[in-house]
Amino acid sequence: MLDKNGIAKRIAKELEDGYFVNLGIGIPTLVANYIPKGIEVEFQSENGVLGMGPFPFEGEEDADIINAGKQTITTMPGASFFDSATSFNMIRGQHVDLTILGAMEVADNGDIANWKIPGKMVKGMGGAMDLVASAENIIVAMMHTNRAGASKLLKRCSLPLTGVACVKKVVTNMAVLEITDDGFKLLERAPGVSIDDIKNATEGRLIIDGNVPEMILD
Amino acid sequence: MIRKTVGGVVEATEGVKDNMTFMLGGFGLCGIPENSIAELVKKNIKGLTCISNNAGVDDFGLGLLLQQKQIKKMVSSYVGENDEFERQMLSGELDVELIPQGTLAERCKAAQGGFPAFYTPAGYGTEVAEGKETREFNGKMYILEKAFKADFAFVKAWKGDEAGNLIFKGTARNFNPCMCGAAKITVAEVEELVPAGTLDPDQVHIPGIFVQRIFQGERYEKRIEQRTVRKKE
Secondary structure (H helix, E strand, O other): OOOHHHHHHHHHOOOOOOOEEOOOOHHHHHHHHOOOOOOOEEEEOOOEEEEOOOOEEEEOOOOOEOOOOOOOOOOOEEEOOOOOHHHHHHOOOOOOEEEEEEOOEEOOOOOOOOOOOOOOOOOOOOOHHHHHOOOOOOEEOOOOEEOOOOOEEEEEOOOOOOOOOOOOOEEOOOOEEEEEEEEEEEEEEEOOOOOOHHHHHOOEEEOOOOOOOOOOOO | OOEOOOOOOOHHOOOOOOEEEEEOEEEEOOOOOOHHHHHHHHHHHEEEEEEEOOOOEOOOHHHHHHHHOOEEEEOOOOOOOHHHHHHHHHHHOEEEEOOOOHHHHHHHHHHHHHEEEEOOOOOOOOHHHHHHHHEEEEEEEEEEEEEEOOOOEEEEEEEEEEEOOOEOOHHHHHHHHHOOOOOOEEEEEEEEEEEEOOOOOOHOOOOHHOOEEEOOOOOOOOOOEOOOOOOOO
């Protein structure tokens, strides 16, 4: 079973040279720590920066340079700043190659719910609806089950949707799954996790085709 | 040169009234029109509709207007960092319209550029699309979103000149340029106001035609919401 950093590490293997990538808050943010050696990627933050760098050194924070999580950041050589409409033109116009975001629920047709729990304070969708409706390549990073142990990979989402039929791949603490017309296709197992474990933790349609290899993380 | 300078924040906010609709730039507390907000607090006008990506924090930004219950409705994409906001929303005192962030930016841009509406895929198949016209283009579904209508837009830039030309800095740019010229009157506050002819026309982000009033702000606090740093090795 993977921890959050393990999920991020596995997702980082999906990065390709030359990719522009938008990382959501939470586990996706950790992906930036595991960029494979020898490739160049640029991170976009929807509040208006391309070419995001690491956090600043103490004393070098600039209130005018933050990411979408409102954290102080730095920029890399070749970075640019732009307004919010331009930022979402990059997203809506599919100039950003890969979007990685968290979710509360994913359905086996690619529906995603990650912004609202009825009866609880609603904070808003931020840029998530624009991202999932527009991106060509969306990977969800999340735990396979919720705190109560119930599956987050469902036949249908029970929570209000963020987007429909949009998720392409899900990486959880237990598995890598691809969304196909017939449901979640199991591609890889996390170290020490059996196919039966994954079956028990997946409520949506699960396709197991032949031998499912264990993830290679390093 | 058509001069846009006004004496200060009092003159810049002349004409604001109860029940008006305002656009306010900023992302979180980054790039917010601090001086204009302070003056709106002082004027204590009520029943406001505020279009702004976020609602500030309890004791800064739009949170200051919320404290005095000046806001009737917030139109935002994310409102997570404000307890008073949550209290007013749950008690029904405050009306909240949550819309996708890219749609929020584009509804400002549409108002700026004279488009009545536009199609976007954001929110299709979700509650955001309820009651809205949908249409298919090239096999993909889109929803029709309309341009905002607002009385005043309050924006913050880094530098500006007497002609109202603006230059922004870093991610403090965010929604500010999108809101310029998107309301009946655009008020720009800047950290540094320079004489016309000082800014290189090639470097101007927003031409002065989109700005009606400009003034140099005072005592910028520029509060940081999430101070994140790394240690020097």
